[in-house]
Amino acid sequence: MRHAILGAGGVGLAVGAALSRAGHEITLVMREASRARYPGLIAVRSRLRGDHRAAARAVDRLEEPVDVLWVTVKAPALEAALERVAPGAAPDSVVPLLNGLDHPAVLRARFGNRQLVGAIRVEAERTAxxxxxxxSLFAEVSLAPDTPDSPPGTGPVTGPAAPEGPAGARLTLLAEALTDAGIGCVPQQDAATVLWHKLVLLLPLALATTAVDGPLGAVRRDPGTAALLREAAREACAVAAAESVAVDARRLLHTLDTLPGRTDTSLHRDVTAGVRPSELAALTEPVLRRARDHRVPVPAIAELARGAGDRERRAAVVAPHRSTDSKGETS
Structure with a gap:
């Protein structure tokens, strides 16, 4: 299969390297400055998976059709990044791996029903x-057809409940490609489930680590913020439930309690590095908006969002938009 990756950060490079080693043709769509420094091969550094290199060509603009277009930029950069995809470069499938809830509508307007909404769990950071x-040893992608009018489901697709029709066929083909490349793939029945199941974990972590300006261990050493973290997780589950997406709050809290203290988030790293705009608005505003619509109180999320916003305003260094390129449970 021919894959193009829009956003050659940590996630895009990790996915591209894995697919390349599995025999797929990879094209990285990069900004001019990055392409000028790109050595022509993806270099993967990993104590757990082993260091290796993978073939991938690079272009400034995608002009030719591909089987799959992976969109791995961060939400604030999405509109500008899409300008690097020519109208004639019509991919069979478009797979966004962005955080938040609003980006599928943007991509649906551009690509129609070719979108397969995704979320990824991986710890990968671009270093050059x-x-x-x-x-991380693990890498797992959740995928669902973009069916905005379908009622959200409650879990993974199994057996005969798998999506049918052209979207289901494209999802099955892509799931097989990812599995062959060593990346787990969990098909889901609907996009809302994919997005919310990641966001209920990511949002509290991202806000808390940014507010205290430190990793999860620093959050746990601050009793007030630690309590807000757990309450924000419960509130996120409540908003998801109001959106007809079931999340196991008890399991989510257990995950938060057992993550290693070194766990950090890309929002915290970006805010510290002066990246503007950060993902703060893309993560929080859709949740706060849906909470208002459903009349779900979210005081802990709102307080952590204010703390993260204060931290963002206090950050002294302002840099052009770029990314620390780490996504997944710690992004």
């Missing part, structure tokens, strides 16, 4: 153009 440090 074409170079990624892959910090």
């Amino acid at each position: 153009p074409g170079e990624v440090t892959w910090n």
